[in-house]
Amino acid sequence: MSSTVVVPLDGSDKDARALAAAPAAAALVGGALHLVRVVGEDADPAEREAAARALTGARDTLRHAGAAVDTQVVAARDTAGGAVADAIARAADA
Numbered sequence: 001m002s003s004t005v006v007v008p009l010d011g012s013d014k015d016a017r018a019l020a021a022a023p024a025a026a027a028l029v030g031g032a033l034h035l036v037r038v039v040g041e042d043a044d045p046a047e048r049e050a051a052a053r054a055l056t057g058a059r060d061t062l063r064h065a066g067a068a069v070d071t072q073v074v075a076a077r078d079t080a081g082g083a084v085a086d087a088i089a090r091a092a093d094a
Helices: 014-029 045-064 082-093
Strands: 004-009 032-040 069-076
Touching: 004 014, 004 045, 004 082, 014 032, 014 045, 032 045, 032 082, 045 069, 069 082
Parallel strands: 004 032, 032 069
Antiparallel strands: none
């Protein structure tokens, strides 16, 4: 069974630290990376596209470094509190 390391990203400057550590975490478990960004269910298409572009940029950088990476934009009923965590958990389960 292969392992996957889920890396939730939010567009903040903390993303760089998560992305720097992610390849080592994936190598540790012999798995791939799954980058996730949560948007609100009411997010307009431009916001969803911006989230997808940000993930694509991060994915391409990590792939260039040799990591196996996929991405996913998921929706949460709101972007505060437990709704974001639940959306990330659903992405991880899938």
